[in-house]
Amino acid sequence: MKYWINIYRAHLKIGTAIMFQYRFAVLIWAVWGFVGPLLGLAVWSAASSSHGGNITGPQGATFTDRDFAAYFLVFMIVSHLTMSWDAFEFAFRVRDGNLSPRLLKPIHPIHGDLATNLAFKFVTSTMLLPIWALLFYFLKPSLPPPNWTQLLAIPAILIALVLRYIWQYSLALIAFWTTRVEAINQFYFTLDGFLAGRIAPLALLPGWLGVVATYSPFRSMGYFPVELILGRVPSDQILSGFLFQVFWLVVGVGVFRLMWAGGIKQYSAVGA
Amino acid sequence: MAEQPHVLVRDLVKTYRVHEREAGAGASFRSLFKRKYKEVEAVKGVSFQLMPGEVVGFLGPNGAGKTTTLKMLSGLLYPTSGEARVLGFEPWKREAAYLRQLSYVLGNRSQLAWDIPAMDSYLVNQAIYEIPEKQFRETLDELVALLDLEKLLKKPVRGLSLGERMKCELAASLLHRPQVLFLDEPTLGVDVTMQNRIRQFVAEHNRRYNATVLLTSHYMADVTALCKRVIVIHHGKLLYDGDLAALSEKFAPFKQVRLDLQDMASAERAKEFGEVHSQEGTKVTLRLPREKTSSVVARLLAELPVIDLTVEDPAIEEVIDQVFQGVEA
Amino acid sequence: MRYLRLLGAFYRTSIQTDMEYRADFFTRIIASLLGLLTTIGSLSVAFTYTTNIKGWSFSHVMVLLAVYYLMDGLIETFIAPNMRNIMAQVREGTLDFVLLKPVVPQFMATLRTINIWRIANILVALGLAGYSISRLSLSVGLSEASSFAITLLAGTAVVYSFWLFLVTLTFWFVRLDNIEQVIWQAFEAGRYPIEIYPYWLRGALTYVIPVAFIITVPAKALTGQLAFSYSFVALGMGCLSILLSSAFWRYGLRFYTGASS
Numbered sequence: 111m112k113y114w115i116n117i118y119r120a121h122l123k124i125g126t127a128i129m130f131q132y133r134f135a136v137l138i139w140a141v142w143g144f145v146g147p148l149l150g151l152a153v154w155s156a157a158s159s160s161h162g163g164n165i166t167g168p169q170g171a172t173f174t175d176r177d178f179a180a181y182f183l184v185f186m187i188v189s190h191l192t193m194s195w196d197a198f199e200f201a202f203r204v205r206d207g208n209l210s211p212r213l214l215k216p217i218h219p220i221h222g223d224l225a226t227n228l229a230f231k232f233v234t235s236t237m238l239l240p241i242w243a244l245l246f247y248f249l250k251p252s253l254p255p256p257n258w259t260q261l262l263a264i265p266a267i268l269i270a271l272v273l274r275y276i277w278q279y280s281l282a283l284i285a286f287w288t289t290r291v292e293a294i295n296q297f298y299f300t301l302d303g304f305l306a307g308r309i310a311p312l313a314l315l316p317g318w319l320g321v322v323a324t325y326s327p328f329r330s331m332g333y334f335p336v337e338l339i340l341g342r343v344p345s346d347q348i349l350s351g352f353l354f355q356v357f358w359l360v361v362g363v364g365v366f367r368l369m370w371a372g373g374i375k376q377y378s379a380v381g382a
Numbered sequence: 383m384a385e386q387p388h389v390l391v392r393d394l395v396k397t398y399r400v401h402e403r404e405a406g407a408g409a410s411f412r413s414l415f416k417r418k419y420k421e422v423e424a425v426k427g428v429s430f431q432l433m434p435g436e437v438v439g440f441l442g443p444n445g446a447g448k449t450t451t452l453k454m455l456s457g458l459l460y461p462t463s464g465e466a467r468v469l470g471f472e473p474w475k476r477e478a479a480y481l482r483q484l485s486y487v488l489g490n491r492s493q494l495a496w497d498i499p500a501m502d503s504y505l506v507n508q509a510i511y512e513i514p515e516k517q518f519r520e521t522l523d524e525l526v527a528l529l530d531l532e533k534l535l536k537k538p539v540r541g542l543s544l545g546e547r548m549k550c551e552l553a554a555s556l557l558h559r560p561q562v563l564f565l566d567e568p569t570l571g572v573d574v575t576m577q578n579r580i581r582q583f584v585a586e587h588n589r590r591y592n593a594t595v596l597l598t599s600h601y602m603a604d605v606t607a608l609c610k611r612v613i614v615i616h617h618g619k620l621l622y623d624g625d626l627a628a629l630s631e632k633f634a635p636f637k638q639v640r641l642d643l644q645d646m647a648s649a650e651r652a653k654e655f656g657e658v659h660s661q662e663g664t665k666v667t668l669r670l671p672r673e674k675t676s677s678v679v680a681r682l683l684a685e686l687p688v689i690d691l692t693v694e695d696p697a698i699e700e701v702i703d704q705v706f707q708g709v710e711a
Numbered sequence: 712m713r714y715l716r717l718l719g720a721f722y723r724t725s726i727q728t729d730m731e732y733r734a735d736f737f738t739r740i741i742a743s744l745l746g747l748l749t750t751i752g753s754l755s756v757a758f759t760y761t762t763n764i765k766g767w768s769f770s771h772v773m774v775l776l777a778v779y780y781l782m783d784g785l786i787e788t789f790i791a792p793n794m795r796n797i798m799a800q801v802r803e804g805t806l807d808f809v810l811l812k813p814v815v816p817q818f819m820a821t822l823r824t825i826n827i828w829r830i831a832n833i834l835v836a837l838g839l840a841g842y843s844i845s846r847l848s849l850s851v852g853l854s855e856a857s858s859f860a861i862t863l864l865a866g867t868a869v870v871y872s873f874w875l876f877l878v879t880l881t882f883w884f885v886r887l888d889n890i891e892q893v894i895w896q897a898f899e900a901g902r903y904p905i906e907i908y909p910y911w912l913r914g915a916l917t918y919v920i921p922v923a924f925i926i927t928v929p930a931k932a933l934t935g936q937l938a939f940s941y942s943f944v945a946l947g948m949g950c951l952s953i954l955l956s957s958a959f960w961r962y963g964l965r966f967y968t969g970a971s972s
Binding site for chain 1: 735739741745746749752753754756757758759760761763764765809861884896897900903906907910912919923
Binding site: 408439447453456457458460476479480481482484485486488491492495498502503505506508509510511512538 | 713716717720723724727728731746747803804805806807810811812813814816819965967
């Protein structure tokens with residue numbers, strides 16, 4: 111345990127230093143996360159104002175202007191905390207051979223990457239805090255009164271973080287078999303965006319789309335913690351929400367292990 | 383025309399402004415608000431000339447300013463001050479007429495497109511340098527024969543070994559028959575056979591087209607094989623410019639005497655005759671000042687039971703090492 | 712003339728490279744269709760609750776979307792791969808090789824490759840444009856078509872310049888490759904009518920990152936909502952942006968030092 115703490119601490123330290131080094135790019139990257147949710151907010155507040163002030167979904171969930179603001183702002187923060195971009199990096203590394211030195215280390219490269227990811231979030235969150243505060247101030251979201259179930263959002267976010275990370279990393283491993291993974295990534299990101307609730311609150315999706323969204327892993331990666339914070343999860347569904355998260359996490363770890371084993375075989379066969 | 387130098391460098395200076403950063407997150411956080419800059423003088427007033435057809439070794443330890451100088455001469459960097467003319471052009475104006483006659487080979491970087499065969503990159507170069515079809519075919523045939531490229535040209539570059547890639551790289555740089563050739567570590571990471579091949583090839587290109595070559599290398603064998611003249615720089619300053627042979631006289635004014643003696647006792651005694659360079663049992667190598675060499679050798683032969691004795695110049699690596707250490711001291 | 716021949720050589724080699732990845736075309740088509748379906752899907756989700764959003768009907772938004780995808784395809788085919796290359800080359804120092812060639816560096820650096828399979832996006836976009844125009848039962852005459860072509864060209868020029876400007880910044884700030892993601896995202900704002908955004912954002916999308924100019928203007932030209940004379944104003948703006956960004960690029964080149972000194 112101490113070993114792992116030391117390793118992550120060392121990586122966090124380096125990662126933080128690197129992030130500060132590239133603070134300009136990092137900040138831009140972080141602000142990137144604003145665009146999607148704000149677009150969604152723009153579309154939905156325009157739609158709701160053209161529809162007399164509020165929109166009611168098929169299951170009866172109602173959103174006003176300020177509800178949309180609350181939804182998309184919280185979504186923005188949660189997805190910032192859980193986001194991951196390793197598929198891009200990984201493909202580069204496989205292609206230009208930078209993966210090889212990492213494989214020589216007596217520790218799986220995913221740990222260094224996860225630590226870097228955490229360092230990124232740590233650095234950017236501190237920088238973004240004032241901007242988030244301003245957005246909350248100007249967009250006037252309607253937030254529920256604080257209560258204890260909202261604290262459950264903390265473990266939910268942590269699970270979502272690891273969950274999204276491991277799925278993304280598994281996807282990145284496709285780079286072992288094909289040198290061009292951009293199309294697949296794009297597909298995955300679109301799917302993630304749609305089914306995690308970036309484009310619309312999942313409660314507003316009609317018909318079969320709503321059903322797909324309910325059972326997809328992406329709900330556990332983003333939408334579930336957001337709903338917890340907004341107090342929109344009925345208390346009898348909280349437990350099942352967590353079970354879903356854990357289920358998809360186990361699946362993700364399994365897939366990752368299989369793909370890694372196969373991928374390394376492939377990588378060494380081609381000659382690194 | 384033959385009287386004009388191909389390369390003329392006068393008081394060339396390049397100063398970089400680099401951002402200083404201390405280690406640690408705290409320091410990097412501070413540098414968010416206040417950046418410290420440091421002026422680094424990479425080249426501090428270097429002057430030299432190269433005549434057409436000369437092959438010159440450009441020596442110096444890492445960070446001496448070799449690459450910076452080469453980059454200024456090839457027009458990649460603007461100098462801070464000073465003058466340079468290559469083939470009569472001011473390099474950093476980067477006139478097409480100049481670039482057409484120049485090649486700059488970087489041993490650790492590749493201009494060839496990774497995913498396609500080298501041949502396709504050559505065809506792009508043909509278009510870029512506007513090489514007439516006939517000349518292109520001729521030069522290519524020569525290069526293929528000299529470098530044994532036949533089988534390599536049709537494979538995607540990513541599938542080639544480092545040495546093979548370097549050969550293709552060299553060919554790509556020479557297709558347009560450059561008059562001036564800057565080679566920056568052309569043999570880096572390449573095996574000995576391939577190094578030899580590359581050397582022969584550079585010599586051949588120089589002979590055939592009377593091209594001027596300026597070469598940096600960490601392998602002294604490259605330099606001794608190709609260059610009669612060397613230019614040595616250190617800390618951005620010119621230390622030496624002249625014959626390779628005279629370099630050792632100037633910076634290493636000693637000779638090495640290799641002795642094989644009959645017994646250990648006389649080996650011990652031999653060590654009193656001069657500075658000991660190395661010893662292996664009864665075999666002793668001494669370092670003697672040039673002017674005293676003959677008298678000491680005579681005494682050694684007279685006073686000790688010598689089986690074998692040879693006098694030689696120190697190895698060029700040692701001379702170079704001596705040069706840089708002498709400057710540091 | 713010489714430069715046209717060079718362009719031919721450049722595109723030939725990069726198409727040859729892409730031929731090794733023929734499967735890419737189909738993944739592209741699929742990705743493009745999926746992206747399109749997602750967007751249309753999310754719009755139609757919003758339109759299940761209302762028939763118009765800030766005065767835009769679903770079909771009009773689809774025309775806009777088609778122009779958005781067309782521009783996206785043009786960028787990804789011709790502009791983006793080069794700009795990404797430049798950023799990588801600055802980082803690795805291989806831009807040296809571009810500068811060592813007896814060719815105008817901007818030409819060689821920004822037009823060196825073409826990502827041929829991204830034509831898929833263009834095809835999908837043209838299909839969508841045809842479909843949504845027929846839904847609106849609009850007749851597109853010569854003046855609409857030519858003004859559309861002109862404004863689209865001007866928009867492409869602005870995108871090119873904008874990107875060249877950002878790429879030039881990498882001479883000072885080496886690691887800006889992520890900036891591409893941001894532009895891409897800001898560009899996404901263009902897939903919706905600009906009227907849905909709050910006032911200040913509309914300003915930013917018109918003047919700071921000229922998404923409105925790039926997408927809304929050609930879309931309006933296509934549906935006959937734009938005065939013909941305006942297309943020449945647009946063309947002028949396109950030329951001006953190219954001139955300014957090229958000047959900045961040439962200035963920036965002086966600060967390029969390569970990866971190792």
